[in-house]
Amino acid sequence: MLRILLIGPLPPPIHGTTVMFQQITRELEKRHGVKICVIDTSRKKSEFGCLENAVVAVRTTVKLLWFVTRVQVLTFHASATAALGFSPVVHSISRLFKKPWVLRILGGNVDMVYKRSSRWARAIYRKTALAADLCLFETRLLMKYFENICSSEPKFFWNSREMPTLKSLNEHRTVCRKFVYIGNVKYSKGLKEIIAAGEQLSRNYIVDVFGPFQEGMSERDFDGLNIVKYRGLLHPDDVVEKLKAYDALLLPTYYEGEGYPGVILEAYAACIPVIASNWRSIPEIVDESSGILIEPKNTQMLLAAMKRLTSDQKFYRLLKRGVLEKRKLFSVEQRVSAFIEYCNKLISRRVKL
Known part of the structure; x- marks a missing residue:
């Protein structure tokens, strides 16, 4: 049984990142031989601003520490800004508990966010988010931009949808x-x-x-x-x-x-x-x-x-x-099969080490 922790934003609110994360969780729930745990990082009441960000970060960290020993691989699905904010926590916990982790960037502007960031913010990106065991990017443009910046070879993991017959x-x-x-x-x-x-x-x-x-x-x-x-x-x-x-x-x-x-x-x-x-x-x-x-x-x-x-x-x-x-x-079914294969390879690699 493959046990995966998925960290990311679920609706509400409804927008591109929450819909993409919801899709992969729904499809993984259907798969035999896969057990998932989900931590929702979505902000439900945006008017509280920084306070709610802090509450979500603390709640997510506590849940991550609870689930980390119950799963084989950690996966963090986040926008460019969210990846910068919470990847240090995911990266540190994954290394502490010797669990492989995957960063999946949702959206297509992480290159622009990275370029505009300060020197210190880019350093944090490289040492945490881009140091994940596997980085998944939505477009070829992004994969090419980060291919020499990521610690491991980035993979192209494009957006998908259910395709009716x-x-x-x-x-x-x-x-x-x-x-x-x-x-x-x-x-x-x-x-x-x-x-x-x-x-x-x-x-x-x-x-x-x-x-x-x-x-x-x-x-x-x-x-x-x-x-x-x-x-x-x-x-x-x-x-x-x-x-x-x-x-x-x-x-x-x-x-x-x-x-x-x-x-x-x-x-x-x-x-x-x-x-x-x-x-x-x-x-x-x-x-x-x-x-x-x-x-x-x-x-x-x-x-x-x-x-x-x-x-x-x-x-x-x-x-x-x-x-x-x-x-x-x-097809979302095709993409989720690829995601499962990525997770299995990371686990096999960690076992060999």
């Missing part, structure tokens, strides 16, 4: 007229550009937006619009089903923290193509076979891409066939 999908739709954005509703995700481009379409088309407001945006930004409509919140478990009702996903983001956006993988799960920004690591998962890449903050390129999908049915069908191939690469 093809029989449950409406992959036969051949006309594009309904666009959707799902995610945090904020300027850095390209909402200004979506509104500007969408309002230039005729009334035959639909552009719907779902998600929580951030960066000062509100429902007032959608007042009086003819095409682009705000439709409220979605639970993460409902995203793929909602995407099936649309023809293409819009993600003209320039958000600094983008890794492999989960909503793109959910679009693949729903078998619809993507219009996304040529930004950070997005070109690693969106190419000419499954979508259209545009330059960030470029409303006219976004509008042109939307019009191409609506007017060129042959091209749209070609993209949908490409999505069917892309979706095979991002």
Whole structure:
């Protein structure tokens, strides 16, 4: 029996890191021969700020000390900032109890956080977080950046999603007229550009937006619009089903923290193509076979891409066939199997030592 401790943030709140951590815990719970213990590091009441951070850190440390003798491997799933804050504790306890540990960075901006950190903060990163027995990065861009900084060889562990069977999908739709954005509703995700481009379409088309407001945006930004409509919140478990009702996903983001956006993988799960920004690591998962890449903050390129999908049915069908191939690469079952293999190898290596 493989016994794994998973430390990371569970919903609520709902955002990329909590959803990714919840996915791996759910999938591991289904696996025979695997027993998991989970420590939730999520902050539930953000208004308490530093005080709650301290409470979460103390609670997590106590639970870690309780579980460490009951498991074979420790795994810490964290954003770039959380990794800096708590990795010293995980690293110290793993070495004290002679347990291997894995750091999985959630999100795509750890390189930028590392660059902006002080000399002392980077030293802490190298001596603790990046000294884990195994570091898992979400994108090739990050893996390449840290390959000569990590103490051990970093591994590429990309984002993933459950992929419904093809029989449950409406992959036969051949006309594009309904666009959707799902995610945090904020300027850095390209909402200004979506509104500007969408309002230039005729009334035959639909552009719907779902998600929580951030960066000062509100429902007032959608007042009086003819095409682009705000439709409220979605639970993460409902995203793929909602995407099936649309023809293409819009993600003209320039958000600094983008890794492999989960909503793109959910679009693949729903078998619809993507219009996304040529930004950070997005070109690693969106190419000419499954979508259209545009330059960030470029409303006219976004509008042109939307019009191409609506007017060129042959091209749209070609993209949908490409999505069917892309979706095979991002199965959560495949990724969790790889995670289990990584853990088993670390344990075997430690036993030999």
